[in-house]
Amino acid sequence: MARIGYDDRTAAAFKAVRAVPRDGLAEWREAVRCHLRPSPGMTLADIGAGTGAFAASFSDWFGLGILAVEPSAAMRAQIPRRTGIQVLEGYADALPLPDDSADAAWLSTVIHHIRDLEAAAREIRRVLRPGSPVLIRQVFPGRASRIELVRWFPETARTIDTYPSVEQACQAFAAAGFRQEALEPVPQTDQASLAELLAQADTFRHADTTMRDLTEEEFFRGKERLRRAIQHAEEPASPETRTSWLDLLVLR
Numbered sequence: 001m002a003r004i005g006y007d008d009r010t011a012a013a014f015k016a017v018r019a020v021p022r023d024g025l026a027e028w029r030e031a032v033r034c035h036l037r038p039s040p041g042m043t044l045a046d047i048g049a050g051t052g053a054f055a056a057s058f059s060d061w062f063g064l065g066i067l068a069v070e071p072s073a074a075m076r077a078q079i080p081r082r083t084g085i086q087v088l089e090g091y092a093d094a095l096p097l098p099d100d101s102a103d104a105a106w107l108s109t110v111i112h113h114i115r116d117l118e119a120a121a122r123e124i125r126r127v128l129r130p131g132s133p134v135l136i137r138q139v140f141p142g143r144a145s146r147i148e149l150v151r152w153f154p155e156t157a158r159t160i161d162t163y164p165s166v167e168q169a170c171q172a173f174a175a176a177g178f179r180q181e182a183l184e185p186v187p188q189t190d191q192a193s194l195a196e197l198l199a200q201a202d203t204f205r206h207a208d209t210t211m212r213d214l215t216e217e218e219f220f221r222g223k224e225r226l227r228r229a230i231q232h233a234e235e236p237a238s239p240e241t242r243t244s245w246l247d248l249l250v251l252r
């Protein structure tokens with residue numbers, strides 16, 4: 001069970017506001033390239049693939065074969081169907097993949113939804129060929145101050161504090177034989193204006209686990225902060241204003 005239900009409405013909201021446009025992901029592309037060292041014929045398991053934004057990006061950027069594993073039918077329905085992307089129903093702790101069938105695993109903002117991270121790590125160990133990396137894109141407790149939504153809606157950090165920490169994630173994967181190779185904050189930038197962010201706030205509230213947990217009062221105060229910033233010369237937003245830094249944790 002994920003922390004929120006990924007039904008049709010959530011899947012549509014997620015696709016509308018959570019998929020960072022490609023031109024804002026240049027630094028993610030380079031960070032992943034550096035640790036993955038992609039080569040023709042490589043297969044990547046995208047676990048908790050969501051609406052397939054990264055599956056499509058990795059297919060286009062690196063020509064990888066993608067195994068997109070996703071438990072929610074509504075999210076799966078949004079994944080682009082095309083050559084090179086195989087869409088599969090499944091959970092991280094029960095992967096519908098044979099032993100030694102992938103050269104890398106990618107988990108983007110997924111591990112806080114996984115009930116038994118150690119069991120998932122064992123499954124990932126089973127499906128990865130020896131020496132393959134696990135790439136985790138995640139917001140970790142205590143490392144979320146440069147997340148844009150936290151800036152405007154600071155109480156979202158309350159939910160992030162309940163997510164697995166870096167240490168907990170590393171421990172779960174260590175039990176399955178993985179060692180931490182890197183932990184680096186990587187920026188992503190949204191080119192849209194703050195006014196657009198404000199206009200999307202209700203959709204974000206539906207699509208984002210941390211926003212869902214806000215009280216009405218906290219949500220209202222956050223929108224007020226955004227309104228004031230828009231009125232007081234921060235509009236159009238500078239790239240720094242619309243930049244979020246998530247972590248890339250690499251284990252091998």
Ligand SMILES: C[S@@+](CC[C@H](N)C(=O)[O-])C[C@H]1O[C@@H](n2cnc3c(N)ncnc32)[C@H](O)[C@@H]1O
Nearest residue numbers: 002006048049050072075091092108109113114
């Ligand atoms: C925040 S979304 C991230 C989607 C995608 N990885 C991305 O970054 O755009 C989290 C996804 O994890 C999926 N999920 C929830 N529990 C899961 C589990 N136990 N195993 C695999 N995926 C899971 C959800 O259905 C949802 O699509």
